Amino acid sequence: METREDNFRAIALTVLLHAGLVLSMILASWFVLPDNQASAAGEPMQASLQFSAADLRRAKQAVQNSPKPAPVAPQETTPPPQPLPSPNPQTSDMPLQTVAQAPRDQPDTVNQQAIDRNAQLKAEQEAREQEERIKQDQVDLTEDVARQQEVERRQRLRQQYEAIKAERELAERRTRMEEQRLAQLADAQPLPTQAPTRAAPTPRAGNRGEDEGLRARYIAALNATARANWNTSAVPQLIRCSVRFSQIPGGEVINVEFTECQYDAQGRESIERALRKTPMPYSGFESVFQSKVTLTMCYPEEACQR
Template identity: 40%
Template structure:
């Protein structure tokens, strides 16, 4: 174990050592201040100590030779060259306190070149605007396509509806034509049956009259009050009566007005055509009514009138009374 004396000695040694360090530091500071170099204005001049006589131009000039050389004398002993005087030691230069290295001036960071950034920003903006413009054009084009498609669909629907109405109208017209045709056929069959019955009666009557003509030559005969008692006259009268029975009188035709009509027929009384003569005073409705009556009256009277049958027949139709 250390004694108290050892501790005191150690403490004194430590204090002495620290005090010595402080004195050395103070002396160094004083020496640095007192030997500071003198600063004089102007450029510093450097001098070099030159000891070579040749460099200074002090080499002795050679003497001119003697007129008569003397014989050489023995050279005296040359004394040993004396040692050069000691060079003075250069005074130690005062040590300057080392100045702490100054930090190098911080160069400002290079300013970034914003031209590329601005160019890139403008390019990006142009690309965005171009993309937006293309999108708008594409949207408008699509809207135009949709509008055109809607218009086409609407026109197609209207066309189909128009065709449907036309088809329905045609169907109605065809149905009406079929109905009229069927009605006309029924009417024609009925008229034909009626005419056949009438023809049979007329034929029977004619035969009976032919058989009884000599005995009943003075009896009155049905006619129009004329004087034509020939078979042709009776044939024309039968056709006149058949047409009158099938004629539907228009309100514009007065009774007794004559109208000439031309008939083309074949044996048996079937009518090929019936046309009113242009001289007929009837209006269009009256003319069509007479032609329709002739067609409805077919077959025209034929039995019993074979000898006076005419393929082309012209007769004068007169509107009956009432």
């Protein structure tokens, strides 16, 4: 590719060429070969070629007005080719990829936004489902605990029922055995006779009734002992409760049964504790001792007797 320096050199050579032509014409006029003609008389004729200053200016002007060659664009120098890197030896067992991968499609912005929105909705749906599963598991666990507690409560009630039933059966067996023993003692021993002499008048236990017999006093003593031991804070007023208990000689109560009683469990328990708290009266009442006695409990006593 031609450079600016080459253009200047061409112009200079053109100017020198024209100048050389002019100079050669001048020199040619100095060295003219003589003609081989016959000599003639007279002075020889001489001719010379002369250039004026105007001619030189016109020639110089013509050289300057000559068309200049178009400037040539600078040629870009191509860098020398770089040596190719030497291939590294393959160290992996995986085969080299011989087919180029297909170009990936540029994702559409709108479709990508829709995909992101769907992914977000799906994630929110999964989070809600997970939360619902956790709540359901908690509800199931609570129900399982409640069922287990109910089973344990029923087992405890069953055990208590079995224990009470066993105690009642044991008490009934003891009652039957004591009744049999009392019957045997009654058959073996005759009733004692009272002395004809009258004892000194002493205050006797009673219920302000008209029956002054020993049996009436015995029943009144039993009733007084039961009422003295009775805690009436948990029983309703003016409600009667008939209770039948079994005792052995000495006054120890071994069994309690309620025949007609409108008290609740707490009220009945208070009566049973009163009967079992202390032995019933026995000394002095051996002749009228009763193994089974029925009492009517009511509070307050004065109001119940009206």
